[in-house]
Amino acid sequence: MQMELFQAIANMSGANFAQHLVNGISLGSLYALIAIGYTMVYGILLMINFAHGDIVMMACYFAFFGITIFHIPWYITFVGVIIATALLGAIIERTAYRPLRDAPKNSVLISAIGASFLLENLANYLFSGRPMRFPNIPLLSQNISFGSVQIQAISFVIPVITILSLVVLLHIVNHTKIGMAMRAVSKDYEIARVMGVNIDNVISTTFIIGSALAAIGAFMWGVKYPGITPMLGVMPGLKCFIAAVIGGIGNIKGAVIGGFILGLGEIMIVAFFPQLSGYRDAFAFILLIIILFYKPTGLLGEKITEKV
Amino acid sequence: MLKISDLVVSYGGIEALKGISVDVPDGQIVTLIGANGAGKSTLLRSIIGLVKIQSGSISYNDQTINGLNSQKIVQTGITLVPEGRRVFPNLTVLENLQIGAYMRNDSEGIQQDIEKIYKLFPRLEERHWQMAGTLSGGEQQMLAVGRALMCKPKLLMMDEPSLGLAPLIIKDIFSIIQKINKQGVTILLIEQNANMALKIADKAYVLETGRISMEGTGAELLENPEIKAAYLGKKKHK
Numbered sequence: 204m205q206m207e208l209f210q211a212i213a214n215m216s217g218a219n220f221a222q223h224l225v226n227g228i229s230l231g232s233l234y235a236l237i238a239i240g241y242t243m244v245y246g247i248l249l250m251i252n253f254a255h256g257d258i259v260m261m262a263c264y265f266a267f268f269g270i271t272i273f274h275i276p277w278y279i280t281f282v283g284v285i286i287a288t289a290l291l292g293a294i295i296e297r298t299a300y301r302p303l304r305d306a307p308k309n310s311v312l313i314s315a316i317g318a319s320f321l322l323e324n325l326a327n328y329l330f331s332g333r334p335m336r337f338p339n340i341p342l343l344s345q346n347i348s349f350g351s352v353q354i355q356a357i358s359f360v361i362p363v364i365t366i367l368s369l370v371v372l373l374h375i376v377n378h379t380k381i382g383m384a385m386r387a388v389s390k391d392y393e394i395a396r397v398m399g400v401n402i403d404n405v406i407s408t409t410f411i412i413g414s415a416l417a418a419i420g421a422f423m424w425g426v427k428y429p430g431i432t433p434m435l436g437v438m439p440g441l442k443c444f445i446a447a448v449i450g451g452i453g454n455i456k457g458a459v460i461g462g463f464i465l466g467l468g469e470i471m472i473v474a475f476f477p478q479l480s481g482y483r484d485a486f487a488f489i490l491l492i493i494i495l496f497y498k499p500t501g502l503l504g505e506k507i508t509e510k511v
Numbered sequence: 512m513l514k515i516s517d518l519v520v521s522y523g524g525i526e527a528l529k530g531i532s533v534d535v536p537d538g539q540i541v542t543l544i545g546a547n548g549a550g551k552s553t554l555l556r557s558i559i560g561l562v563k564i565q566s567g568s569i570s571y572n573d574q575t576i577n578g579l580n581s582q583k584i585v586q587t588g589i590t591l592v593p594e595g596r597r598v599f600p601n602l603t604v605l606e607n608l609q610i611g612a613y614m615r616n617d618s619e620g621i622q623q624d625i626e627k628i629y630k631l632f633p634r635l636e637e638r639h640w641q642m643a644g645t646l647s648g649g650e651q652q653m654l655a656v657g658r659a660l661m662c663k664p665k666l667l668m669m670d671e672p673s674l675g676l677a678p679l680i681i682k683d684i685f686s687i688i689q690k691i692n693k694q695g696v697t698i699l700l701i702e703q704n705a706n707m708a709l710k711i712a713d714k715a716y717v718l719e720t721g722r723i724s725m726e727g728t729g730a731e732l733l734e735n736p737e738i739k740a741a742y743l744g745k746k747k748h749k
């Protein structure tokens with residue numbers, strides 16, 4: 204194995220490596236954007252929003268309808284997709300989770316799985332199971348040549364948009380009133396209530412932000428991997444959930460780090476061990492097991508302290 | 512004023528409060544003492560809307576407040592310094608004060624009140640940037656009181672503010688309670704530290720396993736032989 208690795212490295216030119224690096228960073232960015240939604244919802248409701256991956260899928264269909272069917276310019280569609288997806292996230296919270304606010308955690312989890320199935324089947328019914336092609340946006344999908352290697356423009360756009368999104372997110376969470384309320388609710392919702400914080404508004408906002416980030420990720424995902432099916436969100440959803448757990452669920456920075464580790468790791472494994480490429484999807488699970496074994500709370504996870 | 516009549520609260524069929532009536536007149540310090548598990552915290556939690564009441568009524572300035580959600584109740588001018596401080600550990604000291612003013616929109620007034628709190632507790636100003644979770648127990652208690660004051664309460668309820676604090680700090684906290692009261696804030700104080708609490712109280716209640724067993728002025732209860740034996744004597748053995 205080690206010999207092969209050296210061989211692989213020796214065979215790889217600097218340009219080739221740069222190509223893999225760019226691909227890894229952009230995949231990691233996408234994972235990070237989607238993982239944040241899992242981690243924020245968990246931080247506040249202590250539940251896994253199983254429908255989050257399917258929200259990604261719906262965002263891709265929204266983009267398809269906007270650009271391919273209604274011929275709306277892609278940049279306007281992009282904004283529209285963010286708004287529509289954020290709304291969808293808020294509606295799911297409102298209908299599937301809020302009525303169960305005082306119910307046992309298991310009921311909420313079951314409701315989340317139900318919401319996920321509902322979205323998948325709804326997409327299947329409305330858009331048919333036949334794969335569709337994410338609209339082509341030449342500006343983003345064109346190849347840029349660097350000597351012998353070609354890299355898609357979107358691979359450079361993704362990290363930039365991701366960083367911008369993260370800056371906005373961190374500003375909201377750390378420097379606005381609603382962000383302060385979100386942090387307070389995640390630690391002690393009872394006392395937050397006594398301070399006059401409207402918990403329902405805070406939870407809705409959390410879903411809106413998480414879904415908006417997922418929409419941004421989904422749009423760019425579609426440009427890079429253009430096949431859309433009703434089950435499209437399942438695998439990325441699962442991996443981004445793993446990314447959130449690896450980083451320490453509930454922790455936004457952790458979700459970003461987890462996303463990058465997974466994205467870069469996946470691409471690099473395929474690059475260095477082409478014979479292992481069939482196991483690409485297993486990488487996330489193996490990494491999850493290893494990290495949870497050494498650090499059960501994830502990389503940046505806090506010790507779970509019992510609440511008074 | 513706050514008026515509680517025949518309040519019954521139960522947890523899963525077990526009555527924690529078995530029909531109690533308590534009056535808290537405006538401008539006074541009213542204290543409620545009682546052993547562990549007597550139902551003291553339950554009373555405060557039901558006033559602020561964190562637990563549902565089974566029967567009876569809670570009214571504040573002749574408006575029935577039981578059944579309202581906490582947000583509405585806090586809007587009437589009632590606030591709580593909860594048992595065990597419960598500052599937000601992941602927020603800075605300053606943010607904890609700001610969130611106390613969550614329902615206010617007068618940023619200038621908020622800023623002035625923060626300055627006032629800093630005058631009351633200079634320690635909080637020194638540490639305004641620090642995560643509240645890293646404060647000492649006494650500092651957290653100051654912060655919990657300061658946070659509650661930030662909503663400009665008319666009625667301040669405190670659940671065992673002296674719990675786990677050194678005697679010197681307890682003295683500070685009690686003198687600050689009196690100071691706050693002199694500024695026109697009505698106080699409902701729950702304490703295990705019966706001696707100190709009765710000394711500053713205009714009116715006092717003794718709660719025993721969900722029932723009021725005694726009431727009177729602070730001075731009366733301080734002299735009461737039963738109280739001396741049950742609550743004040745016990746303290747000496749500590």
Ligand SMILES: Nc1ncnc2c1ncn2[C@@H]1O[C@H](COP(=O)(O)OP(=O)(O)OP(=O)(O)O)[C@@H](O)[C@H]1O
Nearest residue numbers: 522523527545546547548549550551552553554594
């Ligand atoms: N959430 C709950 N579920 C079930 N029982 C509860 C709950 N909260 C309190 N109780 C019970 O109600 C009774 C009164 O509790 P409460 O916390 O009001 O006591 P307390 O007088 O504040 O005691 P302490 O001085 O120890 O704080 C206790 O027997 C307690 O076990």
Ligand SMILES: [Mg+2]
Nearest residue numbers: 551552553594
């Ligand atoms: Mg108590």
